[in-house]
Amino acid sequence: MARSKAASKKQQKQQQKRGVDFKKIKRKLGRKLPPPKNATNTEVKSKAIVLPEQSVASEKAGLAVSKKGLTLKELLQQTSHHNSKVRRDALMGLKDLFQKYPAELRSHRYAVIEKLRERIGDDDKVVRETLYQLLKTVVFPGCKEDNQGPFVSLMVAYIFNAMTHLAVDVRLMAFKFFDLVVQYYPPSFSLYADKVLQNYEDILRKNQFYLEDKAKLRSALAGLVRCLSLLPCNKRKVDSSEENMAGQKILHAFELDMPAESSGFSSITKKLKDLVPVLVNCFQDFFPSVHHMPLLDAQSFDCMHSILQSIDLVVGFFGYGIHQGKPASQLSYEGPDEAIWDHTISSLLLKKLFGVFPLNPTNHLSEKVDDRFFILNIVITEIFLRCSEWICPPGFLLEKFLQYIENALLGSVRPAVTHGPVKQFGRNIYFFCCLLFQSLCCKWQVIGSLVFFSNCGANHNNGILQAFTKIFEGCNPQSSLKLACLSAIEEMLIPGDDMVYPDASDPLFEYQITWIRALPQLLILLGDKHPSSSQVVLHLLLRLGQCANSSSPFSREYENMQYSLDKFYSSCVDRGDVYYGPFIRLSWDSQELAICGLYYFSNLGPFLLKSIAFCCLCSELEHLVLFRIIEVLHSAFSAGHIQIADYISFFMTLLSRFKVLPENIYPDVESDAKISNRGTFKLLTNTVCSCLSRIGDDSLVFQILEQVIFDQLLLKPPLDNACALLRVLVVLDCKPTRLSEQGIITLSKYLSGYLFEVVHCIPEDDEENSLPTHQQTCCYYMLPCFFLFDRSPKLLKLVLNLMGSLITESSSSPSSHSYTQYGNDNSNQINAVVSALLLMHKDTKVRKIISSFKEEVVHILQIIHSLQVKFLVTGNPENGLAVITYTYDLSGRSQVTSFSLSG
C-alpha cells in the first residue's frame, strides 16, 4: 500500500513535471492487478532536457541576452505584451541586460526610449513602478554624457499624455517621471515649463483625491519643488555658479543652452501667477487634517512643506524678476513691478496664508510634531519676508511675524534648536537677516512703502538683532550654524549697491561693531582644523577691509583689528619663544586672502608687522607665501599704509633674523633646496634690495639705513645675514660712497673680521682643484666688500691696516683678541689674512685698487715674514712651514704685481 502510494505520488509528480503531453488517462477504477511474474517491463524512462534557447540558439550566438536569454529586440517587443506580468518581466529583463551590456544601451538608446515611453501611461501600477526604476537606475545614468535634448524630447510627449490620463494614479506617476527627467536634464523644465505648470495646476485643483493618496501626491509635489527650484530666484546663487564655470573652457565658445534658458522663464510668469492660488487652496485643504488629527503625520507634513516651499520659490522668482527688471527697464518704460506682481496674489496670501500664521499644534505631544510645525512656520515666515517688500502688510501682521522671528531666534518657540533641522534653521537665519537688512537699508533711504519698518518694527528689529547676536556668539565655531550666521553678517556688514553706511545712531551699528570685533577671535578659535570656515571669515574680513575707507564708520574697527589679529600670525610668548598662529598651516587660498587683507589697513602698525615678521621667519612657511607677503606689504607701503620706519625695520628684521640652514656652507649642497634654504634667503635678499631701492630717494633711505645696519652688524649675525645686510648697503650706495666718515671706520672694523669669517667658513680645497662652485660661493660673500672697497678706497686702506695690526696683536698676545673666534691660533690668523688677500687678488678690479695700497700690503707681508722667522726660531716648525708656503705664494705674486706696476 505504502509503496504504491509512494509510487503514485511519484507518478503524480512526474506527471506534473512532464506537463500535459504525457498525461495518462485513467480508464478503470479499482485496484490494479499485480503484473504477471514474467512480464517484461516495457516502460521507457526519459528525461527532458530543457534548453529554452534551443530553437534560436544559433541566432543568438553573438548577441547580448538577458538572464532569461532574451535579446533586446524580443524584450522590447514584450514590453507591449497584453499581459502585464510579461511586460513587467520584459522591463526587468531590460534592466538586467543593460546592466550587463552598457554598450547595448548606448547604441540603441533611441530605439529603447521610443519603446519604453509607451509604458509611461501603462495601466498597471507595477509596470509603471518597474519602468521608473529602470529609467532611474539604468537608462538615465547610462545616457548622461550624451546630448540629452532629443532624448528627453522623445519622452516628454508621452509624459504629458500620461499627465492628462483618466486614472489619477497614472497622472501622479507621470509627475514622478517628469521629476526624474528634470533631475537628469534640468533645462527640460524651462523648455516645457508652460505645460508642466498647467498640469500641476489641473491636478491640484481636483482635490478630491489628495487626502486618500498622500504618498503619491507627496512625490508629485516634491517634483514641483524641484522644478521650481530651477527658477532663478537668488542672484547671488546664479553668480556663484557662473564664477565656478569660468576657468578652463574656451573664451568665445558658442553656447548651446543660452537661448533655452534665458527665454524660458520670462514667459511663464502668468502660469506661475495662476499656480499660486491653487497652491494656497491646496494648503488650506490640509488644514482640517492638521487640526483634527492629534498627530501631524509625516505624509501630510511633507505635502504641506512642499506646497509652502513651492509658494516660496514662486514668490522668490517674482522678486527676482522685479530686481532683474530694473536694468532691463531701460528698454521698456512700463513698470515691471506691476506687471509681475499683482494684488490678487498679495491679498490671497495675506488672507489665507499669513492669516493663519503661526500654525500651532493642538496639543504638545512629541518634539517631532513640534519640529514639524516649526519648519512650516519658518517657511511661511520666509514667504512673508520675501513678499513684504511689495505688499504692505498691516501693522499687526508685521508685529506677529517679527515677534515670531524674535522668539525663534531666542529659541523660546522651540527650546531645542541644537538637535533637529539645524541646517534649515541656519538657512533661515541667514535669510531673515538678509531681508531684515534689506528693509533696514530701505529705512535709511525712506522709500514710501517701507516706512512701516521704522514705525512699528523698530523695537522688534532691536530684539531680533540681539537674539541673532546671541546665537552667533553662542554657537560652536565649527558648526554650519556659524557659517550661516557669517554669511548673514556679511550681508549686513557690506553695504549694498547703494553704498550707504549706517550712521552711528542706528541700533544696527552697535551690533555690527560687536560682530566685527568677534571675527578675529573666531579666526583664532577656528585654528587650522577648519580651513573652509577660516576661509569664509578671512573673505569676510577682506571684504570689510575693501569697503572700510576713511569715510566708513567701520574703518576704525578695522584698524583696531590688527591688535587682535596678531595671534593669528604669531605671538611672542617669552623672550625668543614664538608661538605660531594658524596662519602658517592654512591652505594657500586662505593665506592669500589673509595677506590681501593686510593691504587694507590704512595704518599697518609695528605691532602686527612684528607678528608677521616672526611668521615670515618660520621655517615651515612656504617661501612663495613669504614673497607674496613682501609683495603685498610693498604695495601697502607705496599706497601709504605703512610708515617708512616700520617698513624698513620689517626688512631688517627679516634679513638679520632669518635662520639659514645648515649653517655650514657646502657649495655642493646649496643647489639642493630640500636640505638648505640658502637659495630662498638669497632670493629674499634680492627681493628686499629691490623693494628698498623702489622706495624712492636712495640717498635718504641710505641715511636711514646706515646706522641700523651697523648696529645689526656689530651684533655679529651669522655670515649669511651679514652678507645680506652688506648687500642692502651696497644696493643703496653709489660711487663715490655715501658712507659717513664714522661709518667707514665702523665698517672697516667689522669688515676685517667679516673677511676672516668668509675665508674660514667656506671650506677650501686645495688651490689647484677648487671647483667653480666654490669660487662662486666665495664671490657671493666677497662681492659686497669689493663693491664697498671700490667705492671707498679709504675703507680698503683701513681694513688692510687692521688686518696687519690684527696679526701683530695676536702674535703678541695669543687668543686674546675679541674680533674673531676663529683667530685663536696664530697660524690660523695668518692663514686667514693670506687667503683673504689672495681672494682679493683674484678679482681684477680689486687688484687694481689694492695695488694702490702697496705700502699696506707690504707691511702685512713684512709682519708675516717676521713671524716666520719667529716661528722657526721658537721651534714650531709645522706652523712655520705652513706659513712659509702661503707667504711665499702671496708675496711672490704680489711682489710681481708691484714690480710690474712700478716698472
Place this chain on the structure above:
Amino acid sequence: MELLIASSSVADAGIGCWDLESGAEQLRYKSCASPPHGLACVGQRFLASSQLREQPSASSGSILYWSWSKPQVEVKSLPAEPIKPIAANSHGTYIAGGGQSGDIYMWEVASGRLLKKWHAHYRAVTCLVFSQDGSFLISGSEDGCVRIWSLLTVFEECESQRASHLYLHSFTGHTLRITDIVIGYGGVSATIVSASEDRTCKVWSLLKGRLLRNIVFPSVIDAIALDPAEHVFYAGSRDGSIYIAALNAESPSTSSYGMHIIGSLSDHSKAVTCLAYSTGDLLISGSEDGMVRVWDPITHNIVRMFRLAKGPVNNILVVRRPLYLNLGSFSNPHTSSRRHGSQLPPPLDKYVTSADEDVDNKGVIRLPSLYNAPRDASYISHRTIDNHLKELQQQGSSAATEMEVERLKHECNRTLQMVQQWKKMYENLHEFCVNELLDGDQVDGSKRNAV
C-alpha cells in the same frame, strides 16, 4: 605717422614725444609728474595730465594741459580733490577723472564744465578707460572692484533714480588694487581685461557681465596691452618680463609660466610699468628704469629704445600725428604758437554748476584756423541747434494752437449734434412710457370697473 608719448613720475623729465617711425625726438613738454594712468591725449588736440601732489600737505593735485606746439604748461585746473587717473573719450569731448575718495568726475572739455560727479567706489579710483565707442566708462579701484558705467545711465536723471545702482556691472573678483584695465573692440560685446596686484588678470565679458577667464601670473601685473586681433594680451609684470597670455585658444597646460600664458618677452632688468600697442604692430613698454622700449611682438626683439627719465616711466600713449602738426612746428615753436594763439579750452571746473547756468558761452570755442576738425564744429552747432529748437518750438506752438482750436470747434459741433440726438431719443422714450402708463391705467380702471 604715429607719435609715441611717454611721461614719468619724476617732474623734471617732462613728457617725451618721439616719432615712432624715425625715432626722432620731438618736443619735450616740461614739468609733468604724472601718476599711472594720469596722461591722456584729448581728441588729438592737446595733452592733458593729472599731477602727483608734491607734498602730501598740498590740498589738491592739478590737471595740466599742453598744446602740441609749446613745451610750457598752458592751462592749469584745480579739481576739488586730487585726481589720479584721467581718461578722455576718443573724440575728446569729455575728460573723466578718478578721485582719491572713490568719486568719478566727468568734465566737458570744450566748456570746462563739470557735468557730473558720482560716488563710484569705496576706495580711490586707480584707472579709468573709455570703451572704443565712448558709450561706456570702465573704472578700477583700490578695493579691487571693476565697474562699468554706461554713460547713458549716468547722465539721465530718471534712469539713475530708478535703478538701485548706477553701474551696469560690478566685478568684485579681484582681491587687491586694480592696476590696469583694457577693453577690446566690439562695442557692447567687447572683452575687458583687468589686472590687479593680486597677481591675476581676469577677462570679463561686457555683454554677459561675468568672468570668462582668470589667469594667474608669476608676479604682479602692472600694465596690459591688447593685441589688435584680440588673440592674446601682453602683461607687463614687476619681475621685468612681459608675459603673453592667450585670449581665445585653449592653451596647453604645459606652459612653464602657468595656465593660459603662452610665452614672454624679457629684457627688462626692472619692472614694466606701462604698455601700449601701436597700429604698426609694435609693442611699446615703459620700465621703472626710465627707458621706453619698442618691441617687435613677433620676433620678440627690441627694435628701439628711448630714454625718458631717471625715474619710472608711468604712461605711454601712441597717437596719430595730428595733421596740422608738421615737423616744422616743432623746430620753431615760437612762430607756431603765435600762429595758433591760445587755442586750448578753459580749465576744468571745480564743482558741478547747476543746470540753470547751463548757457555758457565758453562752450563755443575759438576755432584755430589750421585744424580741420568737423567735430569741433559740433560745439557751435550745439548752440545753433538750441536756437533752432527754440524757434521751432515757438513756431510750432502757434500752429498747434490753431489746429487745436480747429479741432475743438469740430468737436463742439459733433457734441451739439449728439445732444440733439439724445434729446430726440429721450422724448421718444418719454412719450412711449407715458403711453404705456396711460394704457395700463386704463386697463386697471376697466378691471376695477368690472370688479
